[in-house]
Amino acid sequence: MTINTGSPLNKAREIINAWDFSSIVERSIKKGMHPAQADLALSELREFLFQCSILPETALSPQSVECDELWHEFIVADTRAYFSFCTAVYGEYLHHDGVTLTETELEASRANSAAIFGTQASSICGRLAICGRVASCGSRTGDVTCKKISMLQA
Numbered sequence: 438m439t440i441n442t443g444s445p446l447n448k449a450r451e452i453i454n455a456w457d458f459s460s461i462v463e464r465s466i467k468k469g470m471h472p473a474q475a476d477l478a479l480s481e482l483r484e485f486l487f488q489c490s491i492l493p494e495t496a497l498s499p500q501s502v503e504c505d506e507l508w509h510e511f512i513v514a515d516t517r518a519y520f521s522f523c524t525a526v527y528g529e530y531l532h533h534d535g536v537t538l539t540e541t542e543l544e545a546s547r548a549n550s551a552a553i554f555g556t557q558a559s560s561i562c563g564r565l566a567i568c569g570r571v572a573s574c575g576s577r578t579g580d581v582t583c584k585k586i587s588m589l590q591a
Contacts, residue, residue, distance in 0.1 A: 449490040452525050453483050461510040470503060478503035481554075482511075488553055490526055496546040500554050 462475045470478070481504035488497060499505040512519050523530045550556070 498546045
């Protein structure tokens with residue numbers, strides 16, 4: 438893989454686009470995700486991960502539940518690959534910890550994502566991701582927070 442290091446945004450985009458997500462897509466399909474949904478979710482995941490790299494202080498929600506499922510599958514299925522990915526794209530790791538999010542936080546995240554991804558806020562996944570130093574994802578029934586912790590602090 439050749440990376441253009443001229444711009445951090447170009448580097449992030451190139452890494453994300455070149456990353457082999459096939460194993461997480463295959464695992465998600467085996468778990469019941471329709472292949473067409475998986476293809477769309479992968480496109481959404483790539484864009485979501487890129488937006489997290491360029492909007493590190495903005496609360497964002499994955500564009501769909503399927504996108505969120507692929508993201509979680511990536512984290513859980515191959516932690517070493519996810520660690521390498523995070524190091525390459527963000528320079529730090531995105532950890533998951535449990536928290537309770539308010540409805541206001543979820544609605545703000547959906548509104549941000551609707552504006553960025555060009556979708557209706559009501560169709561945005563009910564999970565939150567605040568990129569940058571803190572990233573969170575949660576649902577109305579149970580929340581998960583993901584914290585980016587500097588590799589130097591780990």
